[in-house]
Amino acid sequence: xxxxxxxxxxxxxxxxxxxxxxxxxxxxxxxxxxxxxxxxxxxxxxxxxxxxxxxxxxxxxxxxxxxxxxxxxxxxxxxxxxxxxxxxxxxxxxxxxxxxxxxxxxxxxxxxxxxxxxxxxxxxxxxxxxxxxxxxxxxxxxxxxxxxxxxxxxxxxxxxxxxxxxxxxxxxxxxxxxxxxxxxxxxxxxxxxxxxxxxxxxxxxxxxxxxxxxxxxxxxxxxxxxxxxxxxxxxxxxxxxxxxxxxxxxxxxxxxxxxxxxxxxxxxxxxxxxxxxxxxxxxxxxxxxxxxxxxxxxxxxxxxxxxxxxxxxxxxxxxxxxxxxxxxxxxxxxxxxxxxxxxxxxxxxxxxxxxxxxxxxxxxxxxxxxxxxxxxxxxxxxxxxxxxxxxxxxxxxxxxxxxxxxxxxxxxxxxxxxxxxxxxxxxxxxxxxxx
Amino acid sequence: xxxxxxxxxxxxxxxxxxxxxxxxxxxxxxxxxxxxxxxxxxxxxxxxxxxxxxxxxxxxxxxxxxxxxxxxxxxxxxxxxxxxxxxxxxxxxxxxxxxxxxxxxxxxxxxxxxxxxxxxxxxxxxxxxxxxxxxxxxxxxxxxxxxxxxxxxxxxxxxxxxxxxxxxxxxxxxxxxxxxxxxxxxxxxxxxxx
Numbered sequence: 001x002x003x004x005x006x007x008x009x010x011x012x013x014x015x016x017x018x019x020x021x022x023x024x025x026x027x028x029x030x031x032x033x034x035x036x037x038x039x040x041x042x043x044x045x046x047x048x049x050x051x052x053x054x055x056x057x058x059x060x061x062x063x064x065x066x067x068x069x070x071x072x073x074x075x076x077x078x079x080x081x082x083x084x085x086x087x088x089x090x091x092x093x094x095x096x097x098x099x100x101x102x103x104x105x106x107x108x109x110x111x112x113x114x115x116x117x118x119x120x121x122x123x124x125x126x127x128x129x130x131x132x133x134x135x136x137x138x139x140x141x142x143x144x145x146x147x148x149x150x151x152x153x154x155x156x157x158x159x160x161x162x163x164x165x166x167x168x169x170x171x172x173x174x175x176x177x178x179x180x181x182x183x184x185x186x187x188x189x190x191x192x193x194x195x196x197x198x199x200x201x202x203x204x205x206x207x208x209x210x211x212x213x214x215x216x217x218x219x220x221x222x223x224x225x226x227x228x229x230x231x232x233x234x235x236x237x238x239x240x241x242x243x244x245x246x247x248x249x250x251x252x253x254x255x256x257x258x259x260x261x262x263x264x265x266x267x268x269x270x271x272x273x274x275x276x277x278x279x280x281x282x283x284x285x286x287x288x289x290x291x292x293x294x295x296x297x298x299x300x301x302x303x304x305x306x307x308x309x310x311x312x313x314x315x316x317x318x319x320x321x322x323x324x325x326x327x328x329x330x331x332x333x334x335x336x337x338x339x340x341x342x343x344x345x346x347x348x349x350x351x352x353x354x355x356x357x358x359x360x361x362x363x364x365x366x367x368x369x370x371x372x373x374x375x376x377x378x379x380x381x382x383x384x385x386x387x388x389x390x391x392x393x394x395x396x397x398x399x400x401x402x403x404x405x406x407x408x409x410x411x412x413x414x415x416x417x418x419x420x421x422x423x424x425x426x427x428x429x430x431x432x433x434x435x
Numbered sequence: 436x437x438x439x440x441x442x443x444x445x446x447x448x449x450x451x452x453x454x455x456x457x458x459x460x461x462x463x464x465x466x467x468x469x470x471x472x473x474x475x476x477x478x479x480x481x482x483x484x485x486x487x488x489x490x491x492x493x494x495x496x497x498x499x500x501x502x503x504x505x506x507x508x509x510x511x512x513x514x515x516x517x518x519x520x521x522x523x524x525x526x527x528x529x530x531x532x533x534x535x536x537x538x539x540x541x542x543x544x545x546x547x548x549x550x551x552x553x554x555x556x557x558x559x560x561x562x563x564x565x566x567x568x569x570x571x572x573x574x575x576x577x578x579x580x581x582x583x584x585x586x587x588x589x590x591x592x593x594x595x596x597x598x599x600x601x602x603x604x605x606x607x608x609x610x611x612x613x614x615x616x617x618x619x620x621x622x623x624x625x626x627x628x629x
Contacts, residue, residue: 251588258591265598279571282594286578289601296608297509300489303616 477519482607484515510534513580516604524596525589529581 239245259278263269266285269278488511513530520527564572564587575590576582579597582590 254588255591258588258595261595262591262598265595276565276567276571279568279575282598283571283574283578286575286594286598286601289598289605290578292605293512293601293608294505294509296605296612297512298505299612299616300608301505301508303612 478603478607478610481515481519481603482611484518485512485607485611488512488515512604512608516600520596520600524600525582525585525593526580526597527600533580 239249255275259275262282263278266278266282269281272278272281489508491511514534517527517530572587572590575594576585579590579594582593585593
């Protein structure tokens, strides 16, 4: 098909339409772009400038297979085109390629009647499209308005501000009249979805269809769909429908929604209303949080040399009472089932000293131990072994400790840390190692 | 660490490109970020990474001085927080980028790069705020790292995520300090065989 276009260009330049080559160039690019949708919108969209070409095509068509259909389509499509070009930008994007495609089909269809037989043979490569196009063209011709309305109801529109000035009022009025009850019902929704109105004043019939299609899904007053590409806004009743104000409203709604999130997040923001007060609160809260982090980091810095040791000591102290009771049952299973259960359990749990919590904490501690000495793969096996052999005499632990210690020292890691076992019995040896 | 940062930066860059392509994830990430920062798993992940980072910091002999050690720890905490953010947010990327820049500058023995440059705040094209609001927005943008030239709604979004992340950071660090220093450690008293 694409090959046919250059031929078409030559074809059209034959009758003397030199100015139309650029148009056809555009057509060709659009055809390439809109290859799939061509069947849907075939022939319905013609540029007004193409009217002259339409006549040429009609002459050329003669008695092509789709010739009659195309002629009908072509004549029919010229009228709604001015509305199409503005009112349906999505469809408008397709306006030209259909003509190009249609001309290709024309070429293809009226094989006998053409002067340029050479072109026709080349264009015969796309008979399937022709067959597709013909019935769809008929379908399209019969119901252009409904198709437009349904496509208008789709949400992949480009935002066009120029027409909203005229259209939104009309649509708003219609919607307000028809769906006031629905609006009241849906107004309480927190999530708002908007749709962009696309009708033109001249075509009120599609307008009504469009409103019906739109209201079938959303209310008219406040609806904002969450689309990554384009924001679709509908003017509310009684509000300015200027494009600038609409954009402003969109921004304001975005900002207010985010402020609501912040209000939930920042404590004490409920009492203050208004952007300035809330901003003050937010700023204060962020500052206080940052100060807290500073303070905590200073605290951590002071205890940093004792960080690991203390952690291990704490673990050992906490774990020790529950070691005999809960270790075999919970420890092994938990650790086996939670390979990724990495945590420093918040200190609250550690301090609670609940028996079951101890049992639960032990895998955490082991996991923590594992993570803390993560570079060393040995601790894992060590811990696994310790999991199952926790009741063994400490001598074995000491031996493991020694191995671990040596390994770690060889690797240049911090010595004190991996050498710390769970039980307090080894602490003495640990102390010896450390000092 | 530098390689990790560069890798993360690369990861964040690709994520940022994805973000830009799909536009800003307006509302879902807001709720998502809040819940994710509040989740226990996030805190756990952050805590473990923080401990790892702190250990690395501790080994560095240059942090003998108290002040520098404070800063190191603070930077480590922020860096780990930014890593935990997985590069979804602007402030996390800014933290990592600034720290990476600092490290590179240090390595190259150049003049220390300024972490927070004096970039003029971005003027909002479409919406005109009152001067007080502008001032406050500027304040907020200075507080949230990397959000100087960000539009107001995006600034609010970043601030939301940043606040949630900061809260998690405070919780995790509090727990960590309590773990380390809270309960009195009695080594000798608890030595008894099981």
